[in-house]
Ligand SMILES: Nc1ncnc2c1ncn2[C@@H]1O[C@H](COP(=O)(O)OP(=O)(O)O)[C@@H](O)[C@H]1O
């Protein structure tokens with residue numbers, strides 16, 4: 001423990017403290033996740049969380065940021081995500097306005113010696129050296145999540161959430177690997193930006209494709225599974241504390257059984273919470289077959305799965321869950 005993190009809050013000194021940090025924010029973590037988180041913070045390595053949708057991956061990053069009292073910077077990944085959206089881009093419109101203004105008042109490039117200053121209008125394509133230096137300065141830089149995370153405005157290293165990395169393509173992953181290797185970004189026109197204190201990085205993947213070995217090797221990896229019934233009840237108690245006890249027990253038993261079925265998309269924790277809230281909105285204190293039938297759309301989002309449940313599935317699950 002030679003390298004103490006900067007305030008606002010020090011990182012948890014043990015696995016138990018890592019679990020407690022998450023629990024303190026209402027996130028119910030087991031010792032496996034606690035260990036992965038602890039090691040990721042201790043060793044300064046990104047935490048790579050994989051698991052089905054709705055099992056609580058994204059929430060780990062949000063909870064960590066809140067628990068450490070650090071800002072959260074989120075990079076939501078999608079197909080076609082590029083450097084301009086992920087790291088930085090030049091504010092082209094602002095650059096043009098600046099160039100036009102400089103042309104208009106004749107004040108451009110007072111010390112320009114290159115001799116290109118007095119050309120016709122087309123020289124906006126080839127502005128003099130000083131003007132070029134102007135418009136490629138920080139004032140004209142649009143900072144996207146990766147750059148903001150390495151060089152935060154308030155100087156406090158944030159939690160950087162790189163969410164659903166499996167949605168991007170491999171070239172982007174390679175670029176990310178470079179950034180995560182030395183926590184720096186090179187901007188050709190400006191120079192290299194290096195993080196004084198690296199951000200805490202949490203990467204999530206729904207595993208629609210495999211993340212590359214090279215990137216995985218840099219990370220502490222943890223698979224978040226669907227919770228056991230006991231843990232799911234704890235989560236429910238934490239997130240929907242006013243849910244009637246019997247309803248919670250029945251909902252969890254039901255959902256756990258549904259997850260055993262051959263479904264296109266099994267319900268995650270998010271759906272358990274949503275369903276409980278929906279049943280409460282209908283003033284239900286217990287789960288009955290008829291209401292279960294009517295509200296299944298909160299739990300299952302694919303017509304095939306809903307049909308499967310309609311054709312005797314609810315009876316089967318209710319019977320097994322009782
Ligand atoms: N272990 C947990 N403790 C508390 N809340 C949880 C837990 N797991 C999931 N949740 C809740 O479930 C919802 C979905 O979680 P999210 O992180 O968005 O899932 P994912 O990113 O895996 O799709 C969130 O509202 C989150 O608060």
Ligand SMILES: [Mg+2]
Nearest residue numbers: 057058163204
């Ligand atoms: Mg998510």
